[in-house]
Amino acid sequence: MRVLGIETSCDETAAAIVSEYDGSFVIEKSVLASQAKIHAQYGGVVPEVAAREHAAFLFPLLEELGVPRDGAGIDALAVTYGPGLVPALRVGVEAAKALAWCWGKPLVAVNHLEGHIYSVWLDGEGKIQNPGTKIQTTQSNSVEFPAVCLLVSGGHTELVLMRDHGEYELLGMTRDDAAGEAFDKVAKLLGLPYPGGPEISKVALNGNPRAVNFPRPMIESGDLDFSFAGLKTAVRVFVEGGEVGRWGGDLDIADIAASFQQAVVDVLVSKTLQAVKKVVPRSVILSGGVSANKLLKEILESELRRVAPEIPFYVPELSLTGDNAAMIAAAGIMRAKRGAFADPLTLVADPNAKLN
Ligand code: KG4
Ligand code: ZN
Numbered sequence: 001m002r003v004l005g006i007e008t009s010c011d012e013t014a015a016a017i018v019s020e021y022d023g024s025f026v027i028e029k030s031v032l033a034s035q036a037k038i039h040a041q042y043g044g045v046v047p048e049v050a051a052r053e054h055a056a057f058l059f060p061l062l063e064e065l066g067v068p069r070d071g072a073g074i075d076a077l078a079v080t081y082g083p084g085l086v087p088a089l090r091v092g093v094e095a096a097k098a099l100a101w102c103w104g105k106p107l108v109a110v111n112h113l114e115g116h117i118y119s120v121w122l123d124g125e126g127k128i129q130n131p132g133t134k135i136q137t138t139q140s141n142s143v144e145f146p147a148v149c150l151l152v153s154g155g156h157t158e159l160v161l162m163r164d165h166g167e168y169e170l171l172g173m174t175r176d177d178a179a180g181e182a183f184d185k186v187a188k189l190l191g192l193p194y195p196g197g198p199e200i201s202k203v204a205l206n207g208n209p210r211a212v213n214f215p216r217p218m219i220e221s222g223d224l225d226f227s228f229a230g231l232k233t234a235v236r237v238f239v240e241g242g243e244v245g246r247w248g249g250d251l252d253i254a255d256i257a258a259s260f261q262q263a264v265v266d267v268l269v270s271k272t273l274q275a276v277k278k279v280v281p282r283s284v285i286l287s288g289g290v291s292a293n294k295l296l297k298e299i300l301e302s303e304l305r306r307v308a309p310e311i312p313f314y315v316p317e318l319s320l321t322g323d324n325a326a327m328i329a330a331a332g333i334m335r336a337k338r339g340a341f342a343d344p345l346t347l348v349a350d351p352n353a354k355l356n
Contacts, residue, residue: 001336002028004067004074004099005329006058008092009084009112010154011035011045012322013057015065017074018122018329025122025333030326031064033057040194044184051087058095071103078332081109081342082353083155089349100344108332109342111353112323113151116287117162118334119316119327143314144282150272150300152290154180154195157268159224159275160355162285165334168355171275172224179264180290182228186235186260190253200257201293207258212238214263219270224278226267235260265296269303276308285314292321 007014016030035053039045067074079096082089093109100107120143147162148171157174177185180197187196192203214234217227235256276284284304290296297315304313320327335341 001075001333002073003076003078003108003329003332003336004062004065005110005325005327005332006077006079006092006096007112007115007323007325007328008050008054008058009080009082009089010323011039011050011053011088012324013054013061014323014325014328015058015061015067016325016329017065017067018326018333020333020337025330027122027326029065030324031061032324033061036195043188043194045085047085047087050085051091054088054091058091071099071105074103074105076106076108076332076336076341078108078110078329078335080112080115080328081347082112082350084112084349084351086349086351089351093347093349097344097347106336106341107344107347108335108340109347110328110331110335111355112328113153113156113158113160113288113355114166114168114331115327116151116153116316117149117160117285118330119287119320119324120285120314122320122326122330123317143285144312146279146281147283147285147314148272148275148279148281149285149287150268150275151288152179152268152286152296153288154178154184154197156288157226157228159271161275161279161281166338166340170355171279172226172271174226174228175218176227176229177232179226179228179268180288182232182264183261183290185232186257189232189236189239190257192257195289197290197293200261201295203254204258204261204295205254207252207254207256209258209262211255212259214238214259216263216267216270219267224271224275226271228264228267231260231263231267261293261295265293265299268296269300272300273303273307276304276311281311283312283314287316287321289322291315292318 183197
């Protein structure tokens, strides 16, 4: 099966062609137009601006991808229908509906977070990975279920139990800001550009993570929910309250960034370990934009090795941690194989789409 994936849920316009042979995925080509620089001037993503840019870039991207105008050779289309910013989502959804309708090809509606999960089955362009469940191959990346998934992006922070392909149960989620959102807001506060996650982690390399003991919200709440708004406020109070000087003047932005990052990572790792203890999964998956964070990857991996050395841990390849359309196409292939198609006459973008 050869699927065209389209992703426009936030500030990346993306398209990709992914093929599946005997249960293995190949990214034939994946293209992306990032709007990060445009939104950086506003300090965050402006939905209407994002939609305008998606509309301008999507079809040129399909040309770059080499999609034939009659859809020849494409078996199905997969598009992100939510969650995300409605004006942005709508551009991809309406384009995919129009193409599916014209070409007479099946359409699959993919949840953006499900796409992030499937990024761990992918392995860069042209390489093959096996998405098999029960069929174990020599390839390292064949995830066994149930899997505990820590999904950390700019809009979401969730712990999800994946029982099988397409079967999800929400274990816990953030009650306010997402982890990536907290990174972005704290970066803004520290005068760092958008998107803030990569900036904070870069600056934090030169800081002392134990310089400031920021709160670890809800770490011992007894459930698997998160809250990052209070942590962001704690950083603001610290910065605006002149605490920096009061601590002797030798604390700098790097120490604050490192201490903040450590607090976020401590909470994410602790909650994931609590989830692992509770459901005893056969795999652990970390994905979403924040899975690019080196400290998070390293600490989660080493803690898992310590408490549950037998459970494999999967993280997407760095180039696939952020939004991309290959992951949407891969998730779409698995849905298409189950016959879960959407109607090109009625599909609508859903900003609050839930994993199901
Ligand atoms: O999944 P994603 O690309 O888009 C959404 O679905 O939201 O995630 C973007 C988020 C942003 O908040 C960005 O700051 C964060 O991922 N991010 C990081 C890092 N790289 C990206 N956060 C922490 N550390 C990073 N290295
Ligand atoms: Zn995303």
